[in-house]
Amino acid sequence: MSYLNDESMYREIIMDHVKNPRNIKTPNDHYRKTYLKNPSCGDELYLYVDYDETTNTIKDITYKVTGCSICCSSVSMMSELLTNKSKLEMALIIENFNNMVTGKEYNPEVLGDAVSLKGIVNVPPRIKCATLGYKALLQILGEDHE
Numbered sequence: 477m478s479y480l481n482d483e484s485m486y487r488e489i490i491m492d493h494v495k496n497p498r499n500i501k502t503p504n505d506h507y508r509k510t511y512l513k514n515p516s517c518g519d520e521l522y523l524y525v526d527y528d529e530t531t532n533t534i535k536d537i538t539y540k541v542t543g544c545s546i547c548c549s550s551v552s553m554m555s556e557l558l559t560n561k562s563k564l565e566m567a568l569i570i571e572n573f574n575n576m577v578t579g580k581e582y583n584p585e586v587l588g589d590a591v592s593l594k595g596i597v598n599v600p601p602r603i604k605c606a607t608l609g610y611k612a613l614l615q616i617l618g619e620d621h622e
């Protein structure tokens with residue numbers, strides 16, 4: 477597959493998540509929630525997570541997001557990618573995603589549709605758009621130690 481075809485395929489995946497965001501629903505009261513904003517672009521995100529503390533598993537993710545297509549598609553992809561994942565699996569996936577968008581070595585196998593955002597590495601101002609959802613998730617789970 478040529479580089480150009482790759483690019484247009486990725487653009488198609490991104491636009492599909494923008495037009496048909498996954499996992500949109502009304503969260504129950506027991507969902508953990510957080511709000512995060514990316515002032516550099518104006519993206520705003522309310523993230524809701526159903527987290528099972530007994531099994532340390534993310535049971536469900538939903539959200540309300542407004543902003544650019546990078547941010548909106550990334551949150552939608554994240555909700556698909558991390559539903560029913562353990563905290564350890566989540567950490568591995570987020571590490572690989574962060575490595576991808578910052579030009580470090582990563583494993584595309586664990587990233588699902590989120591691989592389509594790899595071009596962000598060439599657009600540093602947009603990295604914060606792509607990572608907003610993951611940051612919010614870590615914040616909800618109390619893992620934002622950085």
Ligand code: ZN
Pocket residue numbers: 514517518519543544545546547605
């Ligand atoms: Zn943005």
